Each structure stands twice: as structure tokens, then as C-alpha cells.
Amino acid sequence: MSADRLVSGLEFLAATPLLWLSLTLGAYLVAVAVNERCNKMPLLNPTLLAIALVVVVLTVTGTSYKRYFDGAQFVHFLLGPAIVAMAIPLYRHTEMIRKSASALFAGLGIGCATAILSSVLLTRALGSGRELWLSMAPKSATAAISMAVSGKIGGVPALTAVLTISTGITGACLASYVLRLVGVKEWHARGFAMGLSSHGIATARAFQENEIAGTFAGLAMALNGIATAAFVPLIVKLLDRVG
Amino acid sequence: MSAIFLLILLQLIGESIVQVSGLPVPGAIIGLILLYAILIWRGEISDEMSRTSGFMLQNLGVLFVPAGVGVIAYLPMIATQWWIILLVLFVSVCATVAVTGLVVTRLSPRGIEAVEATAQS
Numbered sequence: 001m002s003a004d005r006l007v008s009g010l011e012f013l014a015a016t017p018l019l020w021l022s023l024t025l026g027a028y029l030v031a032v033a034v035n036e037r038c039n040k041m042p043l044l045n046p047t048l049l050a051i052a053l054v055v056v057v058l059t060v061t062g063t064s065y066k067r068y069f070d071g072a073q074f075v076h077f078l079l080g081p082a083i084v085a086m087a088i089p090l091y092r093h094t095e096m097i098r099k100s101a102s103a104l105f106a107g108l109g110i111g112c113a114t115a116i117l118s119s120v121l122l123t124r125a126l127g128s129g130r131e132l133w134l135s136m137a138p139k140s141a142t143a144a145i146s147m148a149v150s151g152k153i154g155g156v157p158a159l160t161a162v163l164t165i166s167t168g169i170t171g172a173c174l175a176s177y178v179l180r181l182v183g184v185k186e187w188h189a190r191g192f193a194m195g196l197s198s199h200g201i202a203t204a205r206a207f208q209e210n211e212i213a214g215t216f217a218g219l220a221m222a223l224n225g226i227a228t229a230a231f232v233p234l235i236v237k238l239l240d241r242v243g
Numbered sequence: 244m245s246a247i248f249l250l251i252l253l254q255l256i257g258e259s260i261v262q263v264s265g266l267p268v269p270g271a272i273i274g275l276i277l278l279y280a281i282l283i284w285r286g287e288i289s290d291e292m293s294r295t296s297g298f299m300l301q302n303l304g305v306l307f308v309p310a311g312v313g314v315i316a317y318l319p320m321i322a323t324q325w326w327i328i329l330l331v332l333f334v335s336v337c338a339t340v341a342v343t344g345l346v347v348t349r350l351s352p353r354g355i356e357a358v359e360a361t362a363q364s
Contacts, residue, residue, distance in 0.1 A: 025305065028304070045304075047307050048311075050304075051312055065313055081254055081299065082300065082306055083254075084257070084271055084274040085299045099352055111339055118334060126330070159321070161314075162314050165313075171336050182341045182345055192347050197339035201304070204303035204307065225269070226268065
């Protein structure tokens with residue numbers, strides 16, 4: 001093969017969406033294999049490992065994110081149908097949800113307030129500017145909602161997207177340890193705490209632990225999306241009045 | 244095939260409802276509610292739908308990889324404040340997980356573990 005043909009072949013590969021689609025799926029399979037080798041250690045979260053792998057490949061090959069996303073968007077696109085699919089386990093466990101409904105609503109109210117207040121007050125206490133704490137406030141809600149809320153209250157939606165995804169990864173990596181530390185064993189409570197604090201990425205982790213945990217994580221993610229959209233503007237207004 | 248078609252179709256309907264009504268909820272959540280209503284109406288889950296949703300939800304983690312890679316493009320944005328952000332996320336996520344988990348456990352009725360055990364088997 002001549003050098004010219006090799007170069008044009010490589011250019012073709014880099015331009016086809018298949019390459020970046022394959023890289024995304026391949027990186028995830030490697031990440032899952034590594035995670036399973038280490039007894040499914042939560043700290044070695046497959047999503048986090050796969051992201052790191054892809055970033056290394058993109059950096060080494062000098063590939064732009066735009067070019068990568070042209071291929072990877074097919075995976076990203078499936079997020080919507082996957083959320084719709086959560087209706088199946090929710091329907092299957094309706095009885096449990098009904099039985100624990102009052103506990104879930106209490107958890108939603110107190111959990112949502114904790115997520116917003118802890119991040120806003122700590123960010124302010126550490127001397128950060130208004131832009132950062134406003135962008136931080138909705139970080140526990142799923143990205144579509146947190147970005148919309150951030151824009152509405154005067155935050156920076158792109159910054160909120162980064163903070164939201166970082167929150168998801170933090171929760172997916174740490175929640176299991178925290179729940180063990182405070183002695184929460186029931187799957188429904190564990191899942192609900194994961195989905196409320198860290199939306200979809202922790203919900204993915206919860207589904208790997210157990211179907212009940214995943215179901216309640218998905219439920220918490222949906223409910224906290226709505227609660228965050230309602231509470232954040234109120235809390236911001238309140239804090240502005242206090243000064 | 245019909246299961247994946249239904250999931251995509253319901254999201255499409257959900258997105259359309261959001262567009263028309265201006266509801267502040269993602270279209271996929273509306274699609275979820277619609278599918279739930281269909282399940283109540285039918286009273287059962289088809290094998291194919293059960294398998295399709297199980298497959299998607301077991302592999303949910305991979306769907307966040309493209310967006311996660313995008314975070315790297317914005318890292319310069321947080322470069323000067325990275326330690327504040329890491330500290331706040333660590334404290335806030337741990338506090339939220341602990342508080343929510345404890346509230347739900349303490350307030351759930353006795354015997355919920357028994358329901359969990361039957362649902363498992």
C-alpha cells in the first residue's frame with residue numbers, strides 16, 4: 001500500500017461516524033471489564049473510566065469534540081428512549097412505591113433542599129462570585145432541567161452542565177460508601193438517595209446494583225427535576241433578600 | 244423491533260407536547276408517563292418490551308459517555324476555581340445522599356423489606 005493510500009484511508013476513518021461510535025462503545029466495554037475485575041468497586045465507575053479513555057484517545061489523535069460527537073451522538077440520542085423505558089420497572093414496582101410514598105415525598109423535600117442549600121451556602125462561604133453559586137444551585141437535577149433553571153436565574157448554563165455531570169459522577173462513585181457509612185440498607189432508599197442527589201449517572205450505577213435501586217433512582221431523578229425547577233428560584237430570591 | 248419503535252414514538256409525542264404546551268419538563272419524561280399509562284391500560288408488560296427496557300437500563304451508563312467527554316472541552320472555564328468546585332460537590336453530594344437515604348429509610352413503613360424480597364424473587 002502506498003503512503004498516499006494510507007493517508008487517505010486514515011482520513012476516511014477519522015471522518016466516518018462509525019469510528020467514534022466504535023470508540024465510545026469499545027471504551028465502555030473495556031471500562032466494564034476493568035470494573036468487574038475489581039469486584040465492581042464503585043470508585044472505578046465504568047462511565048467515568050470510559051470518559052477518561054475516550055478523552056485520552058481524542059487528545060493523542062488531536063480530534064476535536066465536535067468531530068467526536070458527530071459519531072457519538074447516536075449513543076447520546078438513546079438517552080431519551082431509555083428514560084421512557086423506565087416506565088417498565090416503575091410499573092412493576094408500583095405497589096412498593098405506593099407503600100413508601102409518604103417517606104419518598106419527605107425524602108424529596110428534605111433531600112432537594114439539602115442539595116441546593118449545601119452547595120450554594122458552601123460556595124458562598126468559600127468566597128466565590130455570584131456566577132458560580134447561581135450555576136451550582138440546580139446541579140443535582142438532570143442536565144436538561146439544571147441548564148434551563150440556571151439560565152433563568154442568571155447562572156451560566158454551560159458551566160451548570162459541567163457541574164451537573166461532575167455531580168453525577170461524584171454520586172455514582174461515592175454514594176455506595178456514604179450509604180454504608182450511615183447504615184442505609186434497603187434498596188429503595190439507597191436508589192432514591194442516588195437518583196435524587198446525582199440524577200442519571202448515579203441511576204445507571206443503581207440499576208447495576210439492583211433493579212429496585214434503579215427504579216427508585218429513576219423515580220427520584222424525575223421528581224427532583226421538578227422539585228429543583230420549583231425550589232431553586234425561591235431559594236435564590238430568599239438569599240438575595242437576606243443579602 | 245416494536246418495543247424500540249414504541250419508546251422512540253412516545254418520546255417524539257412527548258417532545259411535541261412540550262413544544263406546543265411550553266411545559267418545563269423534558270419530552271422523555273412525558274413519554275415515560277404516557278408509557279406508564281399504556282401499561283396500566285393493558286395491565287401487562289410484553290416480553291419484548293421487558294427485554295428491551297431491561298437491556299437499555301442495564302447499559303444506561305454508556306449513554307452518558309458522549310456528554311461526559313464534552314465536559315473536558317469546558318475545563319478551562321473552571322480552571323481557576325477547581326478546588327472550590329471539587330470540595331463543594333464532594334460535601335454536597337455526600338450530605339444529600341446521607342440525608343435522603345436516612346429520611347426514606349426511617350419513614351418507610353415496617354415490612355417494606357418483605358415487599359422488596361418478594362419483588363426480587
